[in-house]
Amino acid sequence: KLPHTIFKLLDAFYPSNKHQALTLLDTLSKKINEHMILVMIQRRIRDLIILKGGLKPEKKLADWKITRLKMQAGEWDERKLTLLYEALYRVEVLSKTSGNYYSVKKALDIVLFYFL
Numbered sequence: 001k002l003p004h005t006i007f008k009l010l011d012a013f014y015p016s017n018k019h020q021a022l023t024l025l026d027t028l029s030k031k032i033n034e035h036m037i038l039v040m041i042q043r044r045i046r047d048l049i050i051l052k053g054g055l056k057p058e059k060k061l062a063d064w065k066i067t068r069l070k071m072q073a074g075e076w077d078e079r080k081l082t083l084l085y086e087a088l089y090r091v092e093v094l095s096k097t098s099g100n101y102y103s104v105k106k107a108l109d110i111v112l113f114y115f116l
Helices: 005-011 018-029 034-052 063-074 078-096 104-115
Strands: none
Touching: 005 018, 005 034, 018 034, 018 104, 034 063, 034 078, 034 104, 078 104
């Protein structure tokens, strides 16, 4: 079971919210595997890209959840969201191929610091 903090972290993903997102990431990384955090972040960013493009997510979501995601997506520029997703994908690939100089947690810190 995932701690509730993961959902606070996912909701904290919007520009100019760097401090809160990085603080939550640091706290959460002590409780669950950093790869799980990466996957959850990727899913959230993918949902935001889909909603920003005016499409419906593949999975069934409650109306309140879609409203919350649309508000979060409204904070983002579509191009910046796409670049963030690409950066997260690179972190995933490099971690799986042992090509990453940093740990997944440290790579997430860097990516989030840049994009938020």
